[in-house]
Amino acid sequence: MEWIEDGDLDFLKKRKVEAKEAAQQSVQLIIEKVKAEGDQAIRAFTKKFDGIELTDLRVSEKEVEEAAARVPQEVRRAISQAAANIRAFHEKQMPESWTETVEDGVLLGQKVTPLDSVGIYVPGGTACYPSSVLMGAIPALVAGVGRVVLISPPQKNGLIADGVLAAAREIGITEIYQAGGAQAIAALAYGTETIRPVDKIVGPGNLYVMLAKKQVFGDVAIDSLAGPSEIAVLADDSAHPSWVAADLLSQAEHDKMSMPVLITPSRSLAEEVDKEVERQLETLPRRDIAEPSIETVGKIVLVKDLKEAAEAVNKIAPEHLELAVADTESVLPLIRHAGAIFLGMYSSEPVGDYFAGPNHIIPTNGSARYASPLGVDSFVKRSSLIRYTDEALQKNGSAIAAFARYEGLEGHARAVEKRLKGAAVHD
Amino acid sequence: MEWIEDGDLDFLKKRKVEAKEAAQQSVQLIIEKVKAEGDQAIRAFTKKFDGIELTDLRVSEKEVEEAAARVPQEVRRAISQAAANIRAFHEKQMPESWTETVEDGVLLGQKVTPLDSVGIYVPGGTACYPSSVLMGAIPALVAGVGRVVLISPPQKNGLIADGVLAAAREIGITEIYQAGGAQAIAALAYGTETIRPVDKIVGPGNLYVMLAKKQVFGDVAIDSLAGPSEIAVLADDSAHPSWVAADLLSQAEHDKMSMPVLITPSRSLAEEVDKEVERQLETLPRRDIAEPSIETVGKIVLVKDLKEAAEAVNKIAPEHLELAVADTESVLPLIRHAGAIFLGMYSSEPVGDYFAGPNHIIPTNGSARYASPLGVDSFVKRSSLIRYTDEALQKNGSAIAAFARYEGLEGHARAVEKRLKGAAVHD
Numbered sequence: 001m002e003w004i005e006d007g008d009l010d011f012l013k014k015r016k017v018e019a020k021e022a023a024q025q026s027v028q029l030i031i032e033k034v035k036a037e038g039d040q041a042i043r044a045f046t047k048k049f050d051g052i053e054l055t056d057l058r059v060s061e062k063e064v065e066e067a068a069a070r071v072p073q074e075v076r077r078a079i080s081q082a083a084a085n086i087r088a089f090h091e092k093q094m095p096e097s098w099t100e101t102v103e104d105g106v107l108l109g110q111k112v113t114p115l116d117s118v119g120i121y122v123p124g125g126t127a128c129y130p131s132s133v134l135m136g137a138i139p140a141l142v143a144g145v146g147r148v149v150l151i152s153p154p155q156k157n158g159l160i161a162d163g164v165l166a167a168a169r170e171i172g173i174t175e176i177y178q179a180g181g182a183q184a185i186a187a188l189a190y191g192t193e194t195i196r197p198v199d200k201i202v203g204p205g206n207l208y209v210m211l212a213k214k215q216v217f218g219d220v221a222i223d224s225l226a227g228p229s230e231i232a233v234l235a236d237d238s239a240h241p242s243w244v245a246a247d248l249l250s251q252a253e254h255d256k257m258s259m260p261v262l263i264t265p266s267r268s269l270a271e272e273v274d275k276e277v278e279r280q281l282e283t284l285p286r287r288d289i290a291e292p293s294i295e296t297v298g299k300i301v302l303v304k305d306l307k308e309a310a311e312a313v314n315k316i317a318p319e320h321l322e323l324a325v326a327d328t329e330s331v332l333p334l335i336r337h338a339g340a341i342f343l344g345m346y347s348s349e350p351v352g353d354y355f356a357g358p359n360h361i362i363p364t365n366g367s368a369r370y371a372s373p374l375g376v377d378s379f380v381k382r383s384s385l386i387r388y389t390d391e392a393l394q395k396n397g398s399a400i401a402a403f404a405r406y407e408g409l410e411g412h413a414r415a416v417e418k419r420l421k422g423a424a425v426h427d
Numbered sequence: 428m429e430w431i432e433d434g435d436l437d438f439l440k441k442r443k444v445e446a447k448e449a450a451q452q453s454v455q456l457i458i459e460k461v462k463a464e465g466d467q468a469i470r471a472f473t474k475k476f477d478g479i480e481l482t483d484l485r486v487s488e489k490e491v492e493e494a495a496a497r498v499p500q501e502v503r504r505a506i507s508q509a510a511a512n513i514r515a516f517h518e519k520q521m522p523e524s525w526t527e528t529v530e531d532g533v534l535l536g537q538k539v540t541p542l543d544s545v546g547i548y549v550p551g552g553t554a555c556y557p558s559s560v561l562m563g564a565i566p567a568l569v570a571g572v573g574r575v576v577l578i579s580p581p582q583k584n585g586l587i588a589d590g591v592l593a594a595a596r597e598i599g600i601t602e603i604y605q606a607g608g609a610q611a612i613a614a615l616a617y618g619t620e621t622i623r624p625v626d627k628i629v630g631p632g633n634l635y636v637m638l639a640k641k642q643v644f645g646d647v648a649i650d651s652l653a654g655p656s657e658i659a660v661l662a663d664d665s666a667h668p669s670w671v672a673a674d675l676l677s678q679a680e681h682d683k684m685s686m687p688v689l690i691t692p693s694r695s696l697a698e699e700v701d702k703e704v705e706r707q708l709e710t711l712p713r714r715d716i717a718e719p720s721i722e723t724v725g726k727i728v729l730v731k732d733l734k735e736a737a738e739a740v741n742k743i744a745p746e747h748l749e750l751a752v753a754d755t756e757s758v759l760p761l762i763r764h765a766g767a768i769f770l771g772m773y774s775s776e777p778v779g780d781y782f783a784g785p786n787h788i789i790p791t792n793g794s795a796r797y798a799s800p801l802g803v804d805s806f807v808k809r810s811s812l813i814r815y816t817d818e819a820l821q822k823n824g825s826a827i828a829a830f831a832r833y834e835g836l837e838g839h840a841r842a843v844e845k846r847l848k849g850a851a852v853h854d
């Protein structure tokens with residue numbers, strides 16, 4: 001891993017993957033084609049990009065049953081336990097409607113309502129991520145979304161991966177479509193003969209999925225634009241070099257562009273972790289992916305003390321942060337920007353990826369500066385409530401009218417003044 | 428106003444203003460130029476589009492003081508009262524951090540942190556909207572954002588409108604820049620020599636502002652993409668036709684594309700409101716704006732009953748909704764999609780625009796289906812917290828490893844297994 005000892009975090013500027021103009025245009029064409037030709041375009045793109053001739057876009061209940069039965073029992077049990085934990089955590093996030101009466105009988109408040117329909121995109125192709133089904137869909141189900149749709153590209157055998165279907169079955173998702181890439185996003189945003197459009201699209205995907213989400217944004221809602229995975233491990237001498245190395249590698253194996261960073265005031269720990277990473281890399285099955293991540297993106301940032309370490313974390317605003325320090329309680333208050341924070345040496349990042357309960361769809365690429373992990377609040381919205389009384393309006397009406405008139409909005413002023421007793425009404 | 432009696436709400440499809448390719452490209456060029464040339468580009472575009480030769484981009488404290496003193500006392504008092512109400516409402520929105528200990532000593536939770544910096548865009552030019560300063564900035568201040576920046580185009584006299592500066596002064600905003608349009612958004616997103624970049628940009632603006640916000644989205648956060656204002660008045664025979672008409676006109680006067688809609692089961696009310704709108708329009712100073720809105724966009728939707736009226740509202744998902752009905756309590760539960768809901772006959776929409784407390788920056792163009800008014804939650808984010816214990820990991824580690832291994836992520840499995848007592852560790 002590359003060492004940084006001068007505090008210069010300029011490598012962060014290279015984090016953002018700029019989309020090529022050609023990719024943008026290609027995505028735009030795919031979206032236009034799906035808008036114009038619907039199902040037929042989905043079939044054509046699936047044949048072209050996934051090499052599959054789809055019969056039905058929708059996955060049948062029978063196919064889901066059969067797929068789930070093919071998943072090893074141990075894994076099905078893990079999916080089930082994870083789902084329970086994820087549900088329990090997200091239930092605590094549910095915001096409540098409230099109203100309150102302020103002076104003069106005026107009632108103010110907000111009403112929380114779930115979205116009508118959402119689409120969960122689950123990456124596929126050569127991979128199989130049942131965990132993404134749970135993390136994308138459970139918060140929507142907890143929020144009370146009426147229609148939760150799953151969409152995922154078919155694998156080479158012509159069906160969505162067994163594990164993905166097993167996870168959907170576990171949580172009761174039955175509306176499942178086979179499509180991937182920009183065409184899947186376009187179908188969810190604008191609908192086809194088979195797929196009714198949704199109000200919001202969430203879930204990670206490749207560059208094409210991300211570009212498509214950005215293009216349809218505004219016509220439908222989206223979650224954040226996901227980039228390569230990131231982990232920052234803030235460690236002191238109390239950390240186990242071998243465990244830290246393994247955690248760094250667990251992110252590195254996601255993508256050649258993934259960013260594993262060790263931040264530590266301990267030169268000896270840094271040296272040991274660096275060696276351990278090299279050693280463990282040798283037997284890692286996904287070494288061809290993890291090695292470029294470690295060698296070209298991964299960093300060891302040597303800092304003066306834990307305070308400087310926390311400042312580095314805030315500049316990175318990592319998706320995942322591990323506080324592998326003896327005294328986590330004194331470091332945590334210094335952290336402003338990190339998507340998910342893992343405290344102490346038993347909180348290995350994969351515990352959060354799969355099992356603990358908090359969401360694993362987390363802002364990347366520094367967007368933890370301003371965004372949150374996916375949650376129940378991603379699937380509800382607030383409506384403001386205002387009930388003014390005669391009394392309150394008589395008291396404040398002339399101030400409101402003066403304000404409106406000052407802004408040049410006479411119609412606003414008149415709407416209020418019409419309700420004022422004895423006021424001059426200009427109409 | 429156009430009458431719709433057959434339940435066909437197809438007019439909603441025309442609501443979305445499609446941006447011309449030329450406008451998109453023009454905005455892209457402006458952004459590139461600001462990125463490359465900084466302050467100099469801001470000056471050049473301000474000269475070109477606003478006709479102003481800027482000396483300083485930043486507004487001085489002295490200029491703010493002088494501008495505030497020019498605002499009539501009555502208006503300054505209204506601004507001050509409105510600010511207090513807006514602050515009080517938004518303080519109730521502040522989410523709290525929480526943690527809880529689940530089984531085996533595992534701690535889960537979420538930590539709420541304000542954003543470091545935000546930019547509030549306030550439209551200007553010929554208009555002056557102090558209310559937009561309050562509505563954009565107060566939630567950010569309540570959230571605890573460290574740096575709240577205001578940006579607004581200069582007026583013909585070469586300075587931001589007095590009322591805007593007075594509102595900024597009222598709430599203690601001191602970092603104020605003069606720039607408008609796409610160049611202002613680019614400056615906030617990427618920074619110039621004078622203007623440091625921010626993490627999130629909020630506030631309404633014209634088509635260029637909206638297109639620029641969409642283009643910088645992903646590099647910084649933005650609020651929703653604002654379109655023309657909308658009001659739906661759901662009324663029964665208990666409503667005052669003259670008041671309903673005035674409220675419809677108060678939205679119509681915003682923009683030729685604004686959408687005022689009356690939804691009612693009462694033909695007689697509809698007829699009276701229709702006549703009243705025509706009558707009141709005659710003396711409205713902004714008739715040249717309100718008339719096209721009323722004639723070409725405005726609709727009277729005649730429905731069978733209040734239930735069907737509520738269904739129409741949910742299809743429209745209006746920015747503002749007035750329930751001008753005798754029994755608001757029985758209609759409110761039927762409403763799923765509306766940005767701000769005004770209950771009863773004294774809750775004229777301008778009361779919410781200026782004074783009551785809830786935000787007036789509200790989703791438009793049907794996006795109330797999935798988005799909320801601006802609020803404190805627009806200026807904070809959650810970080811998940813996970814502290815696993817040795818005991819919990821020993822109990823669940825093999826399930827987590829099995830799940831990870833099933834997804835083909837051996838590195839994830841190993842990171843967990845390394846911490847398991849007596850487990851085979853593959854490295």
